[in-house]
Amino acid sequence: MVTTPNVDDNEVLEVLMAATGLPRPHLKVGRATSLRKLASGKIDYASLQARLLAPRQQMAMDVLDAFRNAFYPRQVGPSDTFETLGGDSLLYVQLSLTLERQLGSLPEGWETMPLGDLARTAEPRNHSRSIDSQLILRAAAILLVVIHHATLWPIPGGAATLVMLVGFSLARFQRQRLFAGDTLAVLRPLAANLALYAPVVAGFSLARGEVLWPSVFLVGNLGFTAPPHMMPYLYWFVEAYAQTILLWVILFSIPQARRIAHAMPLVSGIFVLAIAVAAKFLTPLVWYIGGPQIFTLPDMLYLAVLGWCLYFLDTPPKRKAFFSVIAILCLVLAWWGGNWTGSWVKFMLVLGAVFVLLFIPHITLPGWTARLILPVSAASYHIYLFHRVIPDWLLPQLDLGTHQPAGPAAAISIGLASGLVVFWLQKQLVGWLAYRRASLTLPL
Structure with a gap:
């Protein structure tokens, strides 16, 4: 505790580090105009300790509250970690946003740290942020999706990158549960994400006057029927995501497959990747459904398996x-996919995302840039679900649907805003439910 007004905090920290031998994260400087004293004239160390511990205790409560909101209705305690709680990629992104605001910066490997230890890593905010590259890729990918759907630009690589991140996130966050055969824990995040998708399906069903059964059963991307008897094709990602998770669960429900994957995760992953790539090339020879082929599980599964292997x-x-091997594969796929601009853009974007995940795990950005990127990354799933709902209804009413560039610009802006608003509303609702639960469990 410093009472001298003209002393810099960094100077005090340097002295403390030299005197105690403790690293910077274990030291904190507080300021006061004077120190409270006892009647004997000695410093009241008890009140001083309470004053120093109060911010730390509040930070611990803030971190716990953030995790309780994210994992509601599960019970969360100081000894829990993100991984032991069963966090998935979307929760990782959302908590990264919240914790970055609370702690000032996120320590590397925070997802494996007990929450009590994580709360003690709070640091003053710097002008720059070291951001997990996965978060940046997710934000860039969803932005590409929104732009691609709002314009005629041939930039179809955003959804492919998101599929690859599904596999990467399964390996990063769910591998231990999969290796242990705890498939229920893997299905829980899927159920939560599909719960948000259900109102969208219900809304389209009401608008069209029929139950869109292919979309209800998450098979609309398989070509059994076509709009208007199913959701628009742009929702193929949700169905492919669900099918991918279910396929992983089925594979890891087989004890022998689980043992092999646990013992040789990379070798077994490459083996499955080879099968998935072969399926992409060979499936159209025996089951061809035309343009919607690109939305089917056999056509995109290799991307999820690729993401799994990268980890x-x-x-x-x-x-x-x-x-090097993936670079060759992407060149072949770009040529095989029609050898047109969109195909080359797609697979070069995929290759770029592979490069980032392999060689640039963190990217340092100015603070203001991080504050723009992280909310978009955290709300990426919500943006995907809602980015066309309002523009498709509103822009024709305003006669902006075909106006360039006002129409696309409005569609992009409204699409991003729609997802961000839904994400914020969901956070408020879950936070309120978590607060209500905590209030009801407090002793009277």
């Missing part, structure tokens, strides 16, 4: 060799 490349030589 287990743990040495630079492996990463370089694997990247």
Whole structure:
């Protein structure tokens, strides 16, 4: 506790670090005009300690509240970690946004830290932020999706990147549960995400006067029927995401497959990747449904498996060799996919995302840039679900649907805003429910 007004905090910290041998995260400087004293004239160390501990205790409560809101209705305690609570990629993104605001910066590997320890890592905000590259990729991917759907620009790589991130996130956050056969824990986040999708399906069903059964059963992307008897094709990602998770659950429900994957995650992953790539090339020969083929599970599964494999490349030589192979594969796929601008853009974007995940795990950005990117990344799923709902209804009413560039600009802005608003509303609702639950469990 410093009472001298003209002393810089950093100077005090340097003295404390030299005197105590403790690292910076374990030291904190507080300020006061004077120190309270006892009747004997000695410093009241008890009140001083309480004053110093109060911000830390409040920070611990804030971190706990953030996790309780994110994992509602599960019970959360100081010894829990993001991984032990069963966090998935979307919760990782959302909590990254919240914790970055609370702690000033996120320590590397925070998802494996007990919450009590995580709360003690709070640091003053810097002008720059080191951001997990996965968060930046997610924000860039959803922005590409929104722009692609609002314009005629040939930039179809956003959804492909999101599919790859599904596999990468399964390996990063769910591998231990999959290896242990705890498939219920893997299905829980899927159920939560589909609960948000259900009102969208219900809304389209009401608007069209019929139950869109293919979309209800998450098979609309398989070509059994076509709009208007199903959701618009742009929702294929949700169905493919659900099918991918279910496929992983089925595979890891087989004890022998689970043991092999646990013992040799990279080798087994590459084996499955080879099968998935073969399925992409061979499936149209026996089951061809035309343009919607690109939305089917056999056509995009290799992207999720690719993401899974990327996580287990743990040495630079492996990463370089694997990247070289994927570069060749992307060139082949770009040519095989029609050899047109959109195909080349798509697979070069995928290759770029692979490069980032392999070689640039963190990216340092100015603070203001991070504050723009993180909310978009956290709300990426919500943006995907709602980015066309309001524009498709509103813009024709305003006669802006075909106006360039006002129409696309309005569609992009409204689409992003719609998802961000829904994300904020969901956070408020879950936070209120968590608060109500905590209030009801408090002793009288």
